[in-house]
Amino acid sequence: MSTAIRAAIAEDAPRLVELLSRQMAEHHLRTTPEALARAVAAALGNPGVGSFLVAVVGGETIGVAYIAFLHSIEHAGAIALLEELYVLPEHRGRGAGSALLRSAVEQFSVAPGRPMELEVDASHRDAESFYQRHGFTIRQRSRWIHVPSEPVLEPE
Helix, strand or coil: CCCEEEECCHHHHHHHHHHHHHHHHHCCCCCCHHHHHHHHHHHHCCCCCEEEEEEEECCEEEEEEEEEEEEECCCCEEEEEEEEEEECHHHCCCCHHHHHHHHHHHHHCCCCCCCEEECCCCCCHHHHHHHHHCCCCCCCCCCCCCCCCCCCCCCC
8 A cells, every 4th residue: 555645634633642652652751642742732733833744554644753843053044853753663664654754854854955853862773774765864963951850830
């Protein structure tokens, strides 16, 4: 079966949360489905923040890509950050991930010479190979994160 790629719509939100929850679990990340649902709703409701693409095979949504938009000083303008790309394990190796990635690059590399960035966990060698096959190159940097020791309260 062929893979169709399309922009996600509000009605896709529950499936997006389901797919992203599976991805977070595979990577041993603690993001809850409730937090993902809020983040998905915020992105779907504000196209300037980012955009979702979905991969559909036989009427079933089997993959998702999330592209966040950033204003970068380093790149002197807007760039696209491929923050998430996930395909259900039983559908991997059949071109859905490649189709999602190609569509993301075609649609969201905003101008000639403006990059699309992404990050890959250092232990995820298959993902590194996948992105290299699609023209991405490794930047010799370390990404750091600060996680507050106290929970951050959301405004009411």
